Amino acid sequence: VGSRRKQRRLLEVAASDRTFEHRALDGEQVLEGKCIHCQKKLALRADGSPINGATLEHIVPKNHGGTDELENLAIACARCNSEKGLRHDHKHPDDPKLREVIERLQERRRNRSRN
Secondary structure, three states: OHHHHHHHHHHHHHHOEOOOEEEEEOOEEEEEEEOOOOOOEEEEEOOOOEOOOEEEEEOOOHHHOOOOOHHHEEEEEHHHHHHHHHHHHOOOOOOHHHHHHHHHHHHHHHHHEOO
């Protein structure tokens, strides 16, 4: 059930992100877009399962009060998501570097929004 919920959430985030579009990939219809961090191409199958390492990124980390609301979620490649977690998510909420990363990602997310 957890993976299905995550797949559904990935589809919801992709639907709200202007970089994600329907494309044919190896004869299969997929949603293809870009990592919120590095702009690497990422793809999701029609059921939301990631093809090449797409992960859910919490812009404001959950351990700092970040929620699962659509505005706080983005799609990132596994490498970037992991690096952000290791380098920033453990820092104090008032850490200037963490605040800078969050603000930059929030701005990117707003700029990529279909709304």
